[in-house]
Amino acid sequence: MDTNKGTPNINYRLPPLSDEFLYQIIFCMEDQANEYCLDLQEGVLSQVVFVEQRRKESPERFLELPEWYPSDGFRTMEKFVSTLRNPIYRERLREVLQSGKGVFRQFKDVLHEQPPLERLWYFYKDKEIRRRIYLWYERHDEAFRLSRMGEAPDDPTTELIKEDFILSSEAEAWLGAMDSLGDRAIHRLSDTGRQVDALLARQLQDAWMRQPEDCHLVALSTSGNFTGFLRYRLLSEGVANLVCFGVEDEYQGLGLFRYLFDTLCEKLAKLGVRELIVSLAADALKVEPMFEPVAPVALTQQILLSIPRWSDLSVNTEMDAFV
Structure with a gap:
C-alpha cells in the first residue's frame, strides 16, 4: 500500500489468522459499545478512539473490522431457527423472534433451558461470524485466499453432541422410559382414527415388544436424565438388527440419533458384525435420508396406495407388466 507523502513506502499485510487472533476479532465485532480497527x-487490534491521530497521519496503516450490528445478530437467529429440526423449540423460538420485545434476552432464556441446543446456537453464531471474517481476510490478503481454496467444511455438530450426552449399555433402569417412548408413538398412530394407522400401530407394538436377547445403547443427559436409546439384536455371525429406537421430543433434531447410531456401529464392528438391518416404520422413516450416502439395500418395503386412483390409472393409461 502507498503511505502518506514523506513516509517510506510500506507494504502492509494482515497478520496470520491464528485461533487466538480470530477470537479477539470476534470479541471486537460483538462489542457494540466500542469501535475497533486493525493496526x-x-x-x-485497537479501539478507534485511541488511534484517531495516527489514522489521520497514516490511514492505510489501519483497517476497519467487518461490521456486525444487532440486525446481523437477529438475522443469524432467524437463520438458526429455520435450521432446527426440533418442532418444540423451533416454534418457541419463532414466537420469541416475532414478539418484538426483549427478543435477544428471551432467545437466550429459551436456549438456556436446553444446554445441547444452547451449545448448538453458539456454534452456529460463531460459524456465521467466522465466515464474515474469512471473507474479510480474503478481500485484503491474497495469500490467505489462496490458502483456503478447496478447504473442506468442518463437521458441524458431532463433537458438540459428545459433550452433552453420556452413552451406556446398562439399560435396566431405563426400560420403563423406553416403553413410554414406544407407547407415545403407538398412541399417536392409534389416535388418528385412520384404519391404516391402527394397523401400523399394531405392527409398531410388535416391534417394541421386549425379548430376552435384546441389547441396548442408552443416551443420558449430563444431569442423568434419559434422552434416547437404540434396541438391537445380534442375529447370526456378522449380522445384527436395529429393532427400534427413540429420542425424547425435546432432544430431537440435535443429532442425538446419529451419535447413538455411530457409536453402535463402532461397537458392532469390534464384535465382528459387518451388516446391520435397520427397521423403519412410521415416524422412524424420517431418518432414512441419513443412510443414503452408503447406498443401503432394501430388504422389504410396505407402501400405501389409493385403490380408486390405481383403478383410474389402469383404465386411462397403458401400463407395463413388470412381473
Missing part, C-alpha cells in the same frame, strides 16, 4: 503495522 497493520503492529498486527494488533
